[in-house]
Amino acid sequence: MRNARIAISLFVSGVVWVALVLRASPPRTGEIIRSSDTLLNGVTVPELGTVTPGSILATGEHGSALVQFSPDTQVNLLGGTSITFRNDTGRLSAQMSAGTLGAKSLGTEPLLVETPDYEIGPAAQQGAIYVVAMLADLTTVVSARKGSVSIMQRSSGDKYVLPEGHYAKIADAPRGIPPQQAPQTAGGPPPGLGNSPGKLFVIAVGSGVGISIILDKTVLEPSAISPSMP
DSSP states (O other), X not given: OHHHHHHHHHHHHHHHHHHHHHHHSOXXXXXXXXXXXXXXXXXXXXXXXXXXXXXXXXXXXXXXXXXXXXXXEEEEEOTTOEEEEEEETTEEEEEXXXXXXXXEEOSSSOEEEEOSSEXXXXXXXXXXXXXXXXXXXXOEXXXXXXXXXXXXXXXXXXXXXXXXXXXXXXXXXXXXXXXXXXXOOTTOSOTTTTTOOSSEEEEXXXXXXXXXXXXXXXXXXXXXXXXXXX
């Protein structure tokens, strides 16, 4: 009888301990609220689904997927995009290996986009809405749609802040191509980006959305941005 009471006590203690641990560090779960031609861990998504840390989400050439972690934290994948969600040390990140995505990160915990070369995310506490595109020529395009965006080269730690309403086309450098400014609208390029020294090589910067044929297609829901907005 005494042994049974001890066993029950230990069981209850274990359950309470597990509950406290899960409450202290709950896994970040995202809901796929819209998708087409999308695979989750290699299995076709029937429009809706759930993603957890470690999940691999990939869209076909004409596919798309919208993942919501909260009303203020969303990721929108365009066609030909592959990402792996991570939640290491409490940081929510989307590790991107190909394609184009839009990120809405306006909550208290920032959403970061990681490419093989760069770490991209909100530059300020109020968050940001931004677009990241990995192009076929191995350059990366970042567009700050709302709020400023931090671009950090992972190998060197070099970091640049992209102001709201601007875009930057970046690559590991130099490749023998001198930095140059893209056609500008009122306001000019972000200070320092046009002639960035060091290992982070900025090929072009500009005001507005920039490469609109890519970036204008990336719209988050609920309607956070308009295709006509920078």
